Structures are given as C-alpha cells and as structure tokens.
Amino acid sequence: MANRFIQKLNGFVRLSDTEVSVLTSVTETPEHCAPKRDLMREGDRPGPVFVILEGWACRYKVLPNGARQILAYLMPGDACDLDIGLLEEMDHSIQTITPAVVATIDRTAMDGIMDQHPGVARAMYVGQLIDEATLHAWITSMGRRTSIERVAHLMCELYLRARNVGLTSEPRLALPLSQAMLADSLGMTPVHLNRVLRELRASGAMTLQRGSLTIEEPERLVRIAGFDENYLHRRLRRRAS
Amino acid sequence: MANRFIQKLNGFVRLSDTEVSVLTSVTETPEHCAPKRDLMREGDRPGPVFVILEGWACRYKVLPNGARQILAYLMPGDACDLDIGLLEEMDHSIQTITPAVVATIDRTAMDGIMDQHPGVARAMYVGQLIDEATLHAWITSMGRRTSIERVAHLMCELYLRARNVGLTSEPRLALPLSQAMLADSLGMTPVHLNRVLRELRASGAMTLQRGSLTIEEPERLVRIAGFDENYLHRRLRRRAS
DNA sequence: CGCTGGATTGACTCGGATCAAGTCGAGTGG
DNA sequence: CCACTCGACTTGATCCGAGTCAATCCAGCG
Numbered sequence: 001m002a003n004r005f006i007q008k009l010n011g012f013v014r015l016s017d018t019e020v021s022v023l024t025s026v027t028e029t030p031e032h033c034a035p036k037r038d039l040m041r042e043g044d045r046p047g048p049v050f051v052i053l054e055g056w057a058c059r060y061k062v063l064p065n066g067a068r069q070i071l072a073y074l075m076p077g078d079a080c081d082l083d084i085g086l087l088e089e090m091d092h093s094i095q096t097i098t099p100a101v102v103a104t105i106d107r108t109a110m111d112g113i114m115d116q117h118p119g120v121a122r123a124m125y126v127g128q129l130i131d132e133a134t135l136h137a138w139i140t141s142m143g144r145r146t147s148i149e150r151v152a153h154l155m156c157e158l159y160l161r162a163r164n165v166g167l168t169s170e171p172r173l174a175l176p177l178s179q180a181m182l183a184d185s186l187g188m189t190p191v192h193l194n195r196v197l198r199e200l201r202a203s204g205a206m207t208l209q210r211g212s213l214t215i216e217e218p219e220r221l222v223r224i225a226g227f228d229e230n231y232l233h234r235r236l237r238r239r240a241s
Numbered sequence: 242m243a244n245r246f247i248q249k250l251n252g253f254v255r256l257s258d259t260e261v262s263v264l265t266s267v268t269e270t271p272e273h274c275a276p277k278r279d280l281m282r283e284g285d286r287p288g289p290v291f292v293i294l295e296g297w298a299c300r301y302k303v304l305p306n307g308a309r310q311i312l313a314y315l316m317p318g319d320a321c322d323l324d325i326g327l328l329e330e331m332d333h334s335i336q337t338i339t340p341a342v343v344a345t346i347d348r349t350a351m352d353g354i355m356d357q358h359p360g361v362a363r364a365m366y367v368g369q370l371i372d373e374a375t376l377h378a379w380i381t382s383m384g385r386r387t388s389i390e391r392v393a394h395l396m397c398e399l400y401l402r403a404r405n406v407g408l409t410s411e412p413r414l415a416l417p418l419s420q421a422m423l424a425d426s427l428g429m430t431p432v433h434l435n436r437v438l439r440e441l442r443a444s445g446a447m448t449l450q451r452g453s454l455t456i457e458e459p460e461r462l463v464r465i466a467g468f469d470e471n472y473l474h475r476r477l478r479r480r481a482s
Numbered sequence: 483c484g485c486t487g488g489a490t491t492g493a494c495t496c497g498g499a500t501c502a503a504g505t506c507g508a509g510t511g512g
Numbered sequence: 513c514c515a516c517t518c519g520a521c522t523t524g525a526t527c528c529g530a531g532t533c534a535a536t537c538c539a540g541c542g
Contacts, residue, residue, distance in 0.1 A: 061381050063386070063467060067385040083370055086363060087367070091471070092377055125324045126324075129324055129327060129328055132376070135373070138380055139310060139376065139380055139383065142428055143310045143383055144309070144425075184384075226306075230332070231332045
C-alpha cells in the first residue's frame with residue numbers, strides 16, 4: 001500500500017515501520033495538478049519539498065533567446081532536492097508534464113523527519129546522489145556521444161528508472177514525452193530527433209510511438225547507447241544493518 | 242591563516258571559532274600530488290573525502306571509444322562530494338591537473354564533524370548545491386548555447402569562482418588548462434575551441450594565452466555568454482543567526 | 483640546439499540545423 | 513457519424529557550424 005516515493009526510498013535503504021508510517025502520514029493528502037503547470041519557477045525562493053506520486057514532471061531552464069533546456073525528468077517516486085532551502089533562489093523551474101499527483105511537505109517538517117529518522121535521511125541522500133550521477137551522464141551524452149547514442153542512452157535511463165518503480169509492463173513503458181521535449185533535453189531539434197527515432201526503429205532496437213516506448217532488443221539498445229547501468233542502481237551500497 | 246577551504250565555507254555560512262579550528266586541524270597535514278594523478282577512479286569504492294588546498298583538478302569520465310568528458314573543475318577550496326560514501330562505486334574519476342596540495346579527511350571523521358557542527362554541515366551542503374547548479378549550467382550550455390557562448394560562459398564561471406577564493410589578480414587569472422581539456426569539457430574539438438578563442442580575442446572581450454585568462458571587457462563577455470552570475474553566489478541565503 | 487607537446491592555421495567533409503510542406507490522430511461540434 | 517481543427521509527428525531539400533585530417537608554428541626545456 002506504500003506509495004511510490006516510499007517504495008523507492010525503501011529500495012535504497014530498508015526503512016523501519018515507524019519511518020514508513022511517518023512518510024505515509026506526510027504524503028497522505030497529495031494535490032492533483034494539471035499538466036504543464038509550474039511547481040516552482042526559476043528565481044523563486046524555495047518553498048516546500050515536492051514529491052511526485054503519480055505522473056511526470058521535468059526540471060528546465062529557459063534562455064533569454066527563448067530556447068529551453070530540460071535538465072531532468074521526474075517520475076513517480078521522485079522528489080525535488082531537499083537542500084535547496086539553503087539557497088536564496090531556484091536556479092531552474094519545475095513543471096508537470098502530465099496530470100500529476102504531488103505531495104507537498106513543509107520544509108521544516110521534512111528537516112525534522114530527517115533529523116529523527118536517519119534511515120530516511122540516508123535514503124534521500126542516496127536519491128540525490130543518483131540524480132547527480134544522472135546529471136553527469138547527461139553532460140557526457142551531450143558532450144561526447146553521437147545523437148543516436150544520446151537518444152538510446154536517454155531511453156535506457158528512463159526505462160530502467162521507470163522499471164525500478166514498477167512503471168513498466170515488460171518490454172514496454174508509457175512515455176508521455178513529446179518529441180519536442182525529448183529534443184529539448186538532448187540538445188537537438190525535433191526534426192533531427194524524429195529521424196534518429198526512425199533509425200532506432202529500423203535497427204530493431206526500440207520503438208517510440210504514440211507515447212509508448214517498446215524495447216525490442218535490449219542488448220542492441222544498450223550496445224548502441226554504450227549504457228552502463230551501474231550509475232543508476234548497481235553502485236548502491238547496501239549497509240550491513 | 243585559514244586555508245582556502247575554510248575561507249570558502251566561511252563565506253557560505255559564518256563558522257564559529259571552534260568550527261574553524263576543527264577544520265584547520267583536520268586539514269593540517271595535506272599531501273602534495275603530482276599533476277595528472279588520479280585521486281579516485283571510476284568504479285572505485287569511495288574512500289576518504291578530498292579537499293583541494295592548492296592547484297587544480299577535474300572530474301571526468303572516459304567512454305569506451307576513448308573520448309573523455311570533463312564534468313567539473315576543482316580549484317583550491319573545493320571538495321569532492323561528501324555523500325558518495327553511500328554509494329558502492331564512483332561514477333567518475335577525479336584527477337589533478339597541476340601539482341596540487343590536497344587534504345584527506347577520513348570519512349567517518351568528516352561525518353562526526355558534520356554531526357557536531359551544524360555550521361560546517363550547512364556550508365558543505367551549500368557547496369554541494371552550487372556544484373549542482375553548475376552542472377545544470379553546463380548541461381544548458383552544451384544543449385542550447387552556441388560554441389562561442391559556451392566558451393564565454395565557462396570562462397565567466399571559472400573567473401568568478403576563482404575570484405571568490407582570491408585566485409585572481411584583477412582582470413587576470415592563471416588558468417592552467419590546456420585547450421584540449423577545455424575542449425573536452427565543452428563538447429568540442431581542440432581545433433574548433435582554438436578558433437573560438439581567437440574570435441573572443443578579436444571581439445575584445447577576453448584573451449586566453451599561455452595559461453593566463455585576461456578579461457578585457459567583462460560586460461561584453463557576460464553579454465556574449467548570456468551569463469547569470471546568480472547561480473554561483475547571489476542565490477546564497479544568509480541565515481539570520 | 484634540437485625535441486616535444488601544445489597551439490594555430492588551412493582545406494575539406496559531414497552531421498545536424500533550418501525551412502517548408504505535408505500527414506496523422508484525437509477531440510469537438512454540427 | 514462525419515467534417516473540422518489543432519497539435520504533434522514525418523519527410524524532403526538545402527545550408528552551415530563544427531569535425532577531421534594534416535601541416536606548421538612556437539615556447540619551454542633537457
């Protein structure tokens with residue numbers, strides 16, 4: 001019965017029953033959000049911690065010339081960073097992509113929980129580290145991977161992350177991201193992205209159509225992407241206790 | 242007499258005298274490192290926390306095809322992430338660029354310090370958040386900025402960060418980074434980077450020659466880069482206490 | 483004084499952007 | 513139930529920024 005946020009944290013660090021129930025109570029009354037709604041905007045003073053329980057969202061920046069760069073995708077179970085409370089202003093915005101269910105946790109309440117429940121704190125930090133590793137992977141993609149490798153790599157990332165929170169129905173995943181968004185996250189144009197998707201389809205590795213990603217040949221896709229899944233989960237250290 | 246690491250943290254959050262002395266004692270016996278020496282390698286199990294006291298280093302990844310992507314530059318005062326102890330393996334390597342002086346802090350000792358001295362913990366987290374904002378800026382550069390904007394943006398970042406730790410001698414900064422490294426951080430080839438640097442020189446904004454960066458016209462450089470310095474320091478929230 | 487590794491320049495090529503038409507599918511209203 | 517509309521996806525033609533390959537050039541140094 002635990003929501004995806006708790007499931008995810010529990011996958012990082014085994015949580016005690018009290019920890020689970022504290023987290024449950026604090027995410028019990030989530031809010032329903034329309035798609036394309038900004039949860040926080042660049043320049044805002046950071047408010048409460050958001051946790052996505054259902055639906056998708058993204059972090060993004062907009063440049064003066066109007067170009068958009070997507071910095072990360074948030075899927076069910078993901079939270080926005082905890083420590084941003086230390087900063088004066090957000091350096092990027094966060095927006096829902098689909099209709100979403102998001103829980104709002106008061107920042108001081110969250111601080112209190114993390115103080116009293118080291119397991120929660122540790123799990124949150126692990127999540128943060130994985131996010132950071134993902135940023136590293138994105139930089140590497142944009143800097144040193146060809147466009148087909150880049151696209152394949154992102155698909156691997158999203159598929160695996162989704163699978164970790166039980167969002168896939170085996171070789172398939174509902175991926176509600178328009179080609180324009182994907183292009184804005186990969187630093188390419190929608191036109192070119194479209195052609196790359198066609199190429200991937202032709203290769204037999206995967207198909208992305210009508211909001212549905214199907215991995216036909218995982219090995220081939222991984223090989224194209226040069227994907228090393230370790231950064232998403234294998235590197236997790238399981239503590240003895 | 243405080244070293245650059247302490248100076249930097251103290252700039253984020255005012256540290257108490259005890260906090261300063263604890264940090265001093267723990268960075269008192271640093272090690273001298275040769276250039277191009279790996280401090281940690283991708284796949285390693287994270288060891289102690291490193292703090293760069295003098296010299297430069299970088300985080301980087303190498304792809305199977307041999308391409309290298311630099312993920313961040315570390316300058317005096319910078320530390321490698323603290324929480325990586327939670328992960329099983331490093332997702333990237335860290336290497337010195339110049340001869341460097343680096344302090345090594347035992348991980349459990351560091352944890353203890355952060356437990357007992359909330360000011361230190363907060364300052365470290367602020368540092369981490371700024372690093373993360375920098376990763377966001379890099380992604381944005383690679384995805385949606387032209388090459389001249391990208392180069393100008395990186396120069397602005399490095400100059401400002403260096404100035405924050407007192408490394409500049411006003412319009413000038415000793416920048417010991419080869420064009421090949423810079424290219425590997427910006428996702429371009431050395432040849433093209435060289436041409437872009439020539440263009441920037443011609444524009445009168447800045448000159449990078451023989452390891453020395455001179456900002457001739459800051460406003461022009463900032464304008465070319467579309468640089469918003471807020472992400473590096475203005476967004477810092479000063480706590481009342 | 484010649485060696486060496488970085489920086490610089492030129493000639494050529496190509497991946498991906500741009501511009502411009504379509505096409506397709508889901509939702510809407512008659 | 514069908515015509516209309518609108519947004520998202522596709523495809524083609526063309527152009528340009530940046531990569532590649534290949535010479536130098538140059539400064540520091542043994």
